[in-house]
Amino acid sequence: MIDRYTRPEMGAVWSDERRLRRMLEVELAVLECLAREKGIPAAEFRTLKALLDKALVDRVKESEGKSAHEVVGLIAAVSAEVSQKAPMMNRYLHYGLTSSDVLDSALALQLVEATDILLAGLRGVCDRLKRLARKHERTWMAGRTHGVHAEPITFGIKVAGWHAEALRSVERLQRARKVAANGKVSGAVGAFTHLPTSVEAAVCAKLGLTPEPVSTQVVPRDRHADYFHSLVLCAAAIERWALEIRHLQKTECLELEEPFSDDQKGSSAMPHKRNPVLCENLCGLSRLIRSHETAVVENIALWHERDISHSSVERIVFPDAAIALDFMLHRFAAVLDGLQVYPERMKENLERSMGLVFSQKVLLKLIDKGLGRLDAYGIVQRAAMKTWKTREQFLKVLSSDKELARHLSAKELAACFDMASYEGAVKEILRRGGVA
């Protein structure tokens, strides 16, 4: 992933250094188990560990070009270093292991670490959404369906819906963390031919992983595709919210604005511009993350006990998606921190549909009065269509409808346009969305 979208904390999880460190942790965890069995002095283990901690990264980088197989490169680098000082350790390093034991267990550790960072970022978003929803519990605005005014809602209700979706993403990431936290030390084709299952159990316990019930040479890739979807859905949630802000920032609407700093230029050409570029960027990044998913699913059907076609995909896709989503979470948090909310404009816009948003109230009132639904609908629709055309107030148009007047008094009609009757469920909706 390019620097522009990489926060250092998440970038580090996917650095070559961190990856090799995780691989080393796996190798050392195995060695520690083997040491007893093979009678290796504890001092050798400590020596090896110390040497490696110091010298590893550089050595590996140097030798990488030479061997086509990177764990082999790792072993080669280590081997030269420790053969004198910890000879038995040296011999038993990677004993009975296949590269994937190390790589897949290390990948699990990286995914777990990445998920924890994502969860922290997502919780930060949740907190902000909760505050925003509470603050605007009673800030009325047009509810819109199909982009057209429907009935009134409050901005708090809208944000409570975002918060409920965010909570679902928290649950999904928590589950995904478990799905990803599986290691394997089952050897070349997963048959535990050279190391017993007890080694795997001990190594996984040490690393905080669950042993994969049945592995081939690799951890089965349905796990990774299952995991990945939680990132896609979290990105899509942010996209939905960002899309909404973009809509509400349109010049004709302008109920919200994302932050715009004093020294910012919205356009190189047009000095008046204030564009929702942060939110547009979030929409693009969600597209990017979800596009990767097909490749991750294609990775599942590997040949026999494994082929390595998944590897190039995973080298790009896991870091890119985790880094991009992490960036999205923090960018969206920043958008929320600086979000401009214009309640007056919300009210003004709500009035721009000339009271049509109350049409269902009138419809139901007529039904309560004994009209059939179709008849009632016909009366109200007729008046509404006139209102759209003439832009007269809907109440006025209805008031002059003689058929309607036979069923509703002026007072009953006016009562249908009273916002008070919309308030009933607001608090409960916020409570259900986890914000009240």
Added chain:
Amino acid sequence: MIDRYTRPEMGAVWSDERRLRRMLEVELAVLECLAREKGIPAAEFRTLKALLDKALVDRVKESEGKSAHEVVGLIAAVSAEVSQKAPMMNRYLHYGLTSSDVLDSALALQLVEATDILLAGLRGVCDRLKRLARKHERTWMAGRTHGVHAEPITFGIKVAGWHAEALRSVERLQRARKVAANGKVSGAVGAFTHLPTSVEAAVCAKLGLTPEPVSTQVVPRDRHADYFHSLVLCAAAIERWALEIRHLQKTECLELEEPFSDDQKGSSAMPHKRNPVLCENLCGLSRLIRSHETAVVENIALWHERDISHSSVERIVFPDAAIALDFMLHRFAAVLDGLQVYPERMKENLERSMGLVFSQKVLLKLIDKGLGRLDAYGIVQRAAMKTWKTREQFLKVLSSDKELARHLSAKELAACFDMASYEGAVKEILRRGGVA
């Protein structure tokens, strides 16, 4: 979905009739709640229900062309029928509802029903996999990585891995069923303006659904995208297994064959052909199902309180994926029922790599004897490369290696080629895979 891939049971779930029936169930559940409040005689409810049960489908089909909005069509059809016999019911039908209250709750019912059928099919596959794995617990074959012989495994181990993956799919479908089983009766923009939350609670309880915590006009589409992935992963699992059968049926390998009936023709041109066409078909169908996923994820970011761009996608994608996966599960069950397993051929093939599959045993033995890993690797690799070239037996090539002979006796070397040492973990792997 085309007939060819539609089992009647699953096809029925997605028929127009069933869909309308589900929608009607929602409407009636709401009416039943309203009846008390509005003082509607119970007899009217029974009358309405009876009339509808009889007349609905035909009426709706007739009127469909007339109105662009299908719940409106439904209401129109019903209205004409019941206005005389259950006049109050007629008035209060759809009272306070928006189409999506009915559509989304009905969709949830369909998804639940579809999932139950899929789970039954998947459990059928699990049972067959379990039997197959047990039967071949000790049927030795080449474990292959990168398509190249690696080390021996048993066919039972391979199938135990399939079974473990199938169990993960069962869990995913069970979770997905819950994710999908959310209804909503929150009205036009989800603000409960015309009906209280208590109606939603009662209706959902009656239908076996959970009320959506915060809905807009629709149930939020992250649920549907979450749900859908469980179908994609289940299809991908079948693809992986089918791909393996295709590989093992290749002429040079021929360790397995999918069923081939006596009156079947494998090719219109070549009378000798026996092709794994069922498994190839399964691979194609998995491609199809996963391709839909992007569209389902794109459906999440609807505008404001909803737009209806998701609808056309869902009309195609949910039935198609559920029907295709259902077909896959039953076709794969049939493949397993008639699967030809050739243990002799497995043994024969295992021997075709001239004993190279034992190379790691020799490597580790040399290390145990005190050699450094790199030195040991060099000795064994040198012999192996010679074996690949000359196709002499690996044991023979190793036996003539003087350097190796300094470290291993002929007896020790021969012991590395003993299959007995591979048996240790087989039973436990099967147990971990849930088959033993």
Added chain:
Amino acid sequence: MIDRYTRPEMGAVWSDERRLRRMLEVELAVLECLAREKGIPAAEFRTLKALLDKALVDRVKESEGKSAHEVVGLIAAVSAEVSQKAPMMNRYLHYGLTSSDVLDSALALQLVEATDILLAGLRGVCDRLKRLARKHERTWMAGRTHGVHAEPITFGIKVAGWHAEALRSVERLQRARKVAANGKVSGAVGAFTHLPTSVEAAVCAKLGLTPEPVSTQVVPRDRHADYFHSLVLCAAAIERWALEIRHLQKTECLELEEPFSDDQKGSSAMPHKRNPVLCENLCGLSRLIRSHETAVVENIALWHERDISHSSVERIVFPDAAIALDFMLHRFAAVLDGLQVYPERMKENLERSMGLVFSQKVLLKLIDKGLGRLDAYGIVQRAAMKTWKTREQFLKVLSSDKELARHLSAKELAACFDMASYEGAVKEILRRGGVA
């Protein structure tokens, strides 16, 4: 594809009957070539053809269940019918052919036919766009970037851009038609073992196809993936236009409305609703079509001389995409036919950004007067930000800026707000877009 989105003309192309008819055309074209070589009386050919034309479809349908291989089924059905009346023909039917010779050549014919229908539909859209652009050559409206007012354009310019994109789609479909119009009669593995290349040449010439230069058992699937993209891009173009209409129909904007008939109901709940549901539907269908593309690309890498994993995908995806796109073209044509354009509202909206759309004019005027760009930008942006906040007219705010007054006279400033200066290129843009 479901009936709802299937126009009969395109549906027929993909019917079982048409498919079998195309296959038969291929078989007969081969037979006609063979007849000479094998000395078959011409009367037999005519007899066979007549019999088949009459009896084929039913017979095939009956026998389909019996044999797993559909060309085999076709042959079986035909065989029984003609063995008495055209015995030599009967023997030589399918002689030297493999099923894919027939299937792939027939598919090419279907794709060509489908493309011709799509091209006709697309040309219908082009005509409408051309008229619409011409009519609104000088209908001024806000040009919007990032959803925010930018500078004025005309509705004619906007639609000219759609037309230019439509012309690119015409070109792409024409090219795609050629890409798809390749047949093969190269036999089982494409090696012309049983029939000479001259038969292929003659058959393809008769069918209006080009012989595939090097086929395997099938026409290589990169063709089909190449072809498919032209459908995806045509759908995406319609999506872009439909999305624009949806935006311009938003209540706060309301510069356009898609057709809404007198007896239509926009919502079952809210009688006032007029929703852009046709355009939303078009956006959804585009999502659907593009989602298929991954599967089509995955079909390329078949095994060896072919496997049949592509078949199930193609059975669904080609008809579905062609039918859906055909539907989209006609639905969009209907949207254009009934499109409501509100020039007054466009003018009104343009004025709602208080003249900010002229900011660049002022900026460039200041530069012409000798100011550095950054200084000029600073002056204009400062005034613009004040305008956004206070909603005073931009011209008024600028007029009271003392720094600006040092560089521009009131008259010069006012001239920047003159729409006349925007007119220059309108005609030429329309010409470039192919509409003037």
Added chain:
Amino acid sequence: MIDRYTRPEMGAVWSDERRLRRMLEVELAVLECLAREKGIPAAEFRTLKALLDKALVDRVKESEGKSAHEVVGLIAAVSAEVSQKAPMMNRYLHYGLTSSDVLDSALALQLVEATDILLAGLRGVCDRLKRLARKHERTWMAGRTHGVHAEPITFGIKVAGWHAEALRSVERLQRARKVAANGKVSGAVGAFTHLPTSVEAAVCAKLGLTPEPVSTQVVPRDRHADYFHSLVLCAAAIERWALEIRHLQKTECLELEEPFSDDQKGSSAMPHKRNPVLCENLCGLSRLIRSHETAVVENIALWHERDISHSSVERIVFPDAAIALDFMLHRFAAVLDGLQVYPERMKENLERSMGLVFSQKVLLKLIDKGLGRLDAYGIVQRAAMKTWKTREQFLKVLSSDKELARHLSAKELAACFDMASYEGAVKEILRRGGVA
């Protein structure tokens, strides 16, 4: 894209420096046009150009953090530098332009440059394929369909098919280059409000681009999605070839091997391994490239005269796909350079299906002798099924079939097993594939 898959030549095209240089070329081309009109001394232009060539990259990098808008940053950096030495130039830099004029025209230049590199790489692959096909014109091997032996082909035919596909990719890339080579200098909303169309014409001519007929603020994104597909299809072609090599390198088959160097280790665990890891990697990279396509197509439907949601996608996807494909082309060339072909093994494998590959010859011979197709098929299939089961030679099984003996003499039967009859079309196929 990560370093591992980045060749320096292609990496450079997508470097920040090159991107800014391209943007500068556009700015300067516009300035050169403006100079005449605004009466700017030629010396100023030269001064500006010289200054920029020297100082640009560093300055821009420094100021990047400060402004959220990168062309603004570019202008700021340049402005400070040249205000003294070329004051008029400074004032008129970016005059009448919007950022996208610069960005999109620069992107077109990058795409063109990238495509030229890809075309060179692809032509290198073509040359190698041509030589390989010629060399093995008559190297017989099993043609396989469904993974099962079908009829004999030559390795030359197989590779000629690859070459024909490669030629189609050459054509596609050449067309894509034209599709991408469109620039725009139409200003803020594409209405040529501040600069006449003549400036665009002159600038595009200077840059080697075609003016976009009707642009909005951006070049329409259907071009980019059209372009992108040519990369996807080229990658998919390589995937198909790499997949074939992987199949033919399977232990049981082993007709080909990708290069394996003397100091390479195929597995960290199993010293005997020689794995087709290069080809597996190519398959994974193709998955990656095609997964991006959805995002590129989603970029088409931007809002109004543009939104910037496409930008983040394009920053990642264009470089990543171009770099990965470039890497694939060179890696595949290296695979071809070191490809091991084992004709003896091909012959040996061909014989492993016991002569079944000749079944159609026998079938057609029986038909020629007067048998009905179904009867002939029955006889040959019966013998073939026996052969599969007993692994006796097919010719022997047929010879003992009494029914067959009534129609074919032993000599006629034996003639069906003569490879000579397969040779006829080989040369012509190679010629049609462009290799002979």
